[in-house]
Amino acid sequence: xxxxxxxxxxxxxxxxxxxxxxxxxxxxxxxxxxxxxxxxxxxxxxxxxxxxxxxxxxxxxxxxxxxxxxxxxxxxxxxxxxxxxxxxxxxxxxxxxxxxxxxxxxxxxxxxxxxxxxxxxxxxxxxxxxxxxxxxxxxxxxxxxxxxxxxxxxxxxxxxxxxxxxxxxxxxxxxxxxxxxxxxxxxxxxxxxxxxxxxxxxxxxxxxxxxxxxxxxxxxxxxxxxxxxxxxxxxxxxxxxxxxxxxxxxxxxxxxxxxxxxxxxxxxxxxxxxxxxxxxxxxxxxxxxxxxxxxxxxxxxxxxxxxxxxxxxxxxxxxxxxxxxxxxxxxxxxxxxxxxxxxxxxxxxxxxxxxxx
Amino acid sequence: xxxxxxxxxxxxxxxxxxxxxxxxxxxxxxxxxxxxxxxxxxxxxxxxxxxxxxxxxxxxxxxxxxxxxxxxxxxxxxxxxxxxxxxxxxxxxxxxxxxxxxxxxxxxxxxxxxxxxxxxxxxxxxxxxxxxxxxxxxxxxxxxxxxxxxxxxxxxxxxxxxxxxxxxxxxxxxxxxxxxxxxxxxxxxxxxxxxxxxxxxxxxxxxxxxxxxxxxxxxxxxxxxxxxxxxxxxxxxxxxxxxxxxxxxxxxxxxxxxxxxxxxxxxxxxxxxxxxxxxxx
Numbered sequence: 001x002x003x004x005x006x007x008x009x010x011x012x013x014x015x016x017x018x019x020x021x022x023x024x025x026x027x028x029x030x031x032x033x034x035x036x037x038x039x040x041x042x043x044x045x046x047x048x049x050x051x052x053x054x055x056x057x058x059x060x061x062x063x064x065x066x067x068x069x070x071x072x073x074x075x076x077x078x079x080x081x082x083x084x085x086x087x088x089x090x091x092x093x094x095x096x097x098x099x100x101x102x103x104x105x106x107x108x109x110x111x112x113x114x115x116x117x118x119x120x121x122x123x124x125x126x127x128x129x130x131x132x133x134x135x136x137x138x139x140x141x142x143x144x145x146x147x148x149x150x151x152x153x154x155x156x157x158x159x160x161x162x163x164x165x166x167x168x169x170x171x172x173x174x175x176x177x178x179x180x181x182x183x184x185x186x187x188x189x190x191x192x193x194x195x196x197x198x199x200x201x202x203x204x205x206x207x208x209x210x211x212x213x214x215x216x217x218x219x220x221x222x223x224x225x226x227x228x229x230x231x232x233x234x235x236x237x238x239x240x241x242x243x244x245x246x247x248x249x250x251x252x253x254x255x256x257x258x259x260x261x262x263x264x265x266x267x268x269x270x271x272x273x274x275x276x277x278x279x280x281x282x283x284x285x286x287x288x289x290x291x292x293x294x295x296x297x298x299x300x301x302x303x304x305x306x307x308x309x310x311x312x313x314x315x316x317x318x319x320x321x322x323x324x325x326x327x328x329x330x331x332x333x334x335x336x337x338x339x340x341x342x343x344x345x346x347x348x349x350x351x352x353x354x355x356x357x
Numbered sequence: 358x359x360x361x362x363x364x365x366x367x368x369x370x371x372x373x374x375x376x377x378x379x380x381x382x383x384x385x386x387x388x389x390x391x392x393x394x395x396x397x398x399x400x401x402x403x404x405x406x407x408x409x410x411x412x413x414x415x416x417x418x419x420x421x422x423x424x425x426x427x428x429x430x431x432x433x434x435x436x437x438x439x440x441x442x443x444x445x446x447x448x449x450x451x452x453x454x455x456x457x458x459x460x461x462x463x464x465x466x467x468x469x470x471x472x473x474x475x476x477x478x479x480x481x482x483x484x485x486x487x488x489x490x491x492x493x494x495x496x497x498x499x500x501x502x503x504x505x506x507x508x509x510x511x512x513x514x515x516x517x518x519x520x521x522x523x524x525x526x527x528x529x530x531x532x533x534x535x536x537x538x539x540x541x542x543x544x545x546x547x548x549x550x551x552x553x554x555x556x557x558x559x560x561x562x563x564x565x566x567x568x569x570x571x572x573x574x575x576x577x578x579x580x581x582x583x584x585x586x587x588x589x590x591x592x593x594x595x596x597x598x599x600x601x602x603x604x605x606x607x608x609x610x611x612x613x614x615x616x617x618x619x620x621x622x623x624x625x626x627x628x629x630x631x632x633x634x635x636x637x638x
Contacts, residue, residue: 067362068362068363070410070411072410072411079451080366080409080410080450080451080452080453081366081389081410081451081453082363082364082366082408082410082453084360084363111608111610112608114607114608116606116607116621117361117606117607117608117621118358118359118361119361119608120358120359120360120361120362123358124358223633224615224616224633224634224635225633225634225635228615228635254608254610255609255610255611256603256604256609256610257603257609258362258413258414258603258604258609259413260410260411260412260413262411267410267411269362269410271609274609274610274611276610276611281601281611282600282601282611282612283601284599284600284601285415285436285437285440285601286436290600290614290636290637290638291637296637300613300637303615304610304613307616308613308615308616309616311616312616
């Protein structure tokens with residue numbers, strides 16, 4: 001598809017124009033950080049950010065979501081019968097998605113949209129959404145996308161990629177959805193012949209700026225029990241306070257809880273993000289809890305992302321290298337260190353390389 | 358797209374108190390929409406989410422057999438928020454059922470084999486469904502010898518007493534009903550723990566003999582060495598697990614054991630499979 005070059009003014013005008021066809025979401029500075037929000041009329045995204053505090057996962061998968069409504073009114077014919085709630089299918093567009101966050105959607109999709117079951121809430125929202133990415137020209141110290149299945153110019157999961165070059169932007173439509181969005185935004189103007197080279201140079205520079213990495217090549221060949229029984233889990237979990245920040249900020253953490261809330265004679269069945277860090281997540285009604293100890297819950301989080309997911313889908317790790325859990329963990333637990341430990345763990349000698357990431 | 362979280366509306370048709378301590382009741386449900394019964398096509402060993410608006414959902418094994426038509430049955434132990442409320446509900450009340458969920462016992466593989474059912478306490482529900490299915494005239498010839506070892510703490514704690522008596526009177530199934538202890542002079546069955554009775558009564562292991570084991574962890578812990586001693590291969594020992602669940606369809610993330618979800622990939626696993634999995638259940 002043709003590469004387009006536009007200036008900042010055309011970018012802004014296009015985003016404003018696209019709002020007539022899409023609900024547009026974008027990063028906006030709120031207090032100290034950038035976060036995604038629905039852009040109001042004449043409100044523009046602020047691209048002056050490295051990455052947002054939270055990923056855009058909540059746009060597709062809200063932290064709390066109503067699934068059903070019910071009535072407990074005995075005089076009603078529908079008493080105690082769950083009624084589906086109309087959920088979104090109006091076109092949405094998320095503008096300014098970083099490539100790491102973009103990759104999280106195809107990863108999470110494997111969970112919500114399997115051959116056996118389709119999570120209608122997630123799938124409808126996902127299908128209604130166009131992902132307009134913004135390439136990263138420089139990385140944070142905690143970024144490791146280049147060893148986590150993508151990169152600062154990664155395209156997987158995106159419908160359009162924007163590349164900032166000074167005050168100009170290259171617009172690269174990647175899918176039919178993307179072309180439709182570019183049409184709605186009215187972006188046009190073929191980039192000159194040297195644009196390809198220019199983008200490649202920016203990409204090279206950006207990739208060089210990613211200074212940390214994980215090794216994942218040996219995760220698959222190890223048995224689950226070898227890694228599960230590895231001696232380092234207690235030590236790695238020692239400082240964890242099970243606060244759940246890592247799962248909350250993670251673009252690929254998808255676990256949820258389902259709760260009913262009744263108000264008088266009517267109520268809702270809703271789902272809420274949940275976390276494997278919380279003991280209640282797995283606590284049986286009998287009181288028995290298979291992941292009762294803190295280290296078991298920490299192990300679950302890393303084993304899920306770096307072993308169970310890897311084995312189940314044969315499609316890389318369940319991590320995009322965004323680094324949010326590293327930046328926001330109050331006790332400095334670092335997934336890069338743990339990933340490298342797991343990858344280098346030798347069950348026979350019971351040792352792993354502990355080189356800094 | 359079918360919403361996999363939407364329960365079928367059902368009416369409680371009958372409630373049977375199963376045990377003397379009233380902690381276990383069997384609920385017989387009838388679908389409000391007859392078409393839903395067709396959609397709820399199941400096999401013995403599967404479970405469903407019982408859904409009570411305002412309270413939540415609970416995963417419970419299906420105690421009725423697919424050979425029984427017009428209703429589905431679940432036997433529920435009163436223990437948490439939803440089950441306690443369910444125990445207070447009345448015949449005629451409306452609620453929901455979502456399923457069937459999970460894999461049944463591997464019936465295709467079990468055809469032509471000798472089956473030994475070993476159950477303890479209230480984990481006898483899907484086993485009841487299995488026995489009922491196998492004893493159906495349309496199915497009995499598909500299986501070799503049938504043995505059942507079923508134990509409870511006391512005679513008053515056994516589930517499905519009338520059916521147990523009827524099965525014990527048959528000559529095409531070896532029933533071994535046992536209790537941990539009783540001073541009832543009229544007790545005409547066995548006394549002793551399930552592992553002990555298994556050692557005495559179960560047939561020796563062979564390629565053509567499969568054991569299906571469901572019970573409390575302590576029973577399973579002591580039964581397994583007995584089956585080893587009797588020569589059962591771990592491929593021939595089939596178990597059904599429980600874990601806390603919400604979605605029941607492998608999406609919400611909490612019931613996993615390693616990469617397997619108890620809800621979607623289980624709840625039925627062979628002991629060989631479990632040996633390769635973390636002990637997170």
